[in-house]
Amino acid sequence: MLEQIFSSKARTKILKFFCIHGQEKYFVRELTRKLGLQLNSARRELANLEKFGFVKSENHGGKKYYLCNQKFDLLPEIKNLVFKALALEEMKIAHHMSRIPGLNLLIFTGVLTKTQAPTDVLIVGKVSKSQFDRYLKKIAEGIPDELRYTFMSRSDYLYRLEITDKFIYDIWAGNKVVVVDNISKDLRQNTYDDFNIKHYKE
Numbered sequence: 001m002l003e004q005i006f007s008s009k010a011r012t013k014i015l016k017f018f019c020i021h022g023q024e025k026y027f028v029r030e031l032t033r034k035l036g037l038q039l040n041s042a043r044r045e046l047a048n049l050e051k052f053g054f055v056k057s058e059n060h061g062g063k064k065y066y067l068c069n070q071k072f073d074l075l076p077e078i079k080n081l082v083f084k085a086l087a088l089e090e091m092k093i094a095h096h097m098s099r100i101p102g103l104n105l106l107i108f109t110g111v112l113t114k115t116q117a118p119t120d121v122l123i124v125g126k127v128s129k130s131q132f133d134r135y136l137k138k139i140a141e142g143i144p145d146e147l148r149y150t151f152m153s154r155s156d157y158l159y160r161l162e163i164t165d166k167f168i169y170d171i172w173a174g175n176k177v178v179v180v181d182n183i184s185k186d187l188r189q190n191t192y193d194d195f196n197i198k199h200y201k202e
Contacts, residue, residue, distance in 0.1 A: 008045060010037050010038075010041045010042060010044075010045045011048070013035045013037065013141070014031070014035065014037075014042070014045050014046065014049060015049070015054065015078065015082060016082055016086070016141070017031070017035060018054070018055060018066075018067070018068040019068070019078065019079045019083070021068070022068045022070065023067075023068075023070075024067065025058065025060075025065040025066065025067040026065060026066055026067070027063045027064060027065050027066070028042055028043055028046065028064070028066070031046075031066070046066055050066070053069055053072045053074075054072055054074075054075070054078065055067065055068055055069055056069045089138070090108070090139060093135050093138055094106070094108065094177075094179045096135060097132065097135050097179065097180075098179050098180045100127055100128070100131050101127070102125045102126040102127040102128075103123070103124075103125045103127055103182075104124045104125035104182045104183050105122065105123070105124035105125065105157065105178075105180060105181055105182065106121075106122070106123055106124075106178075106179040106180040106181075107121070107122040107171060107177065107178050107179065108120070108176065109121075109122070109171050109174055109175065110148060110174075111145055111147070111148075112139070112143070112177070113174070113175040113177060115174040115175035116170075116174060117170055117174045117176075118148075118150075118167050118170050118171065119148045119150040119167075119171065120143075120147050120148045121136065121139070121147065121148070121149040121150070122149075122150050122152065122171055123149065123150065123151050123152070124151075124152045124154055125154055126153065126154070127151070129151055132149075132151075136149055154183070
């Protein structure tokens with residue numbers, strides 16, 4: 001969606017990156033490495049965005065750093081557009097992931113829901129990990145940190161649920177988006193109700 005609006009894949013990646021990393025500074029080679037861009041392409045788009053006013057540059061120790069221009073008049077509108085597009089993209093990706101055969105449970109949490117959790121994506125079932133790779137990579141493009149994801153068999157998940165494992169507890173107790181859940185209906189309701197009253201001590 002954003003690529004159609006901004007007419008450049010490189011420009012879109014840089015815009016998304018600086019909307020998320022609003023207060024941080026990066027030099028060109030660092031950005032090309034993080035975003036998987038060609039050096040000349042990144043330099044050209046950064047120059048265009050600096051002329052536009054979205055980014056500004058600073059020189060430190062002989063290196064030129066770029067950062068988001070917080071005083072840019074259109075910044076709130078651009079950030080709002082970028083974050084809405086990311087949310088829609090995640091919904092579309094979640095839909096595709098939900099149709100992968102063998103999937104029993106799919107939960108988005110952690111950085112994807114702005115909460116503290118031991119993982120960002122929990123995938124339970126007898127699935128092909130390679131089928132998830134492209135979707136996980138796509139989601140990772142829109143977040144500030146490395147995406148953490150966990151694959152787990154149904155039997156392992158059920159065991160951890162039964163013993164109220166802390167890893168599973170933290171996922172269910174925090175903010176989350178349950179994309180697919182083909183397990184809960186087969187379990188006693190109070191197995192899940194336990195998460196509302198139990199508290200862990202380190």
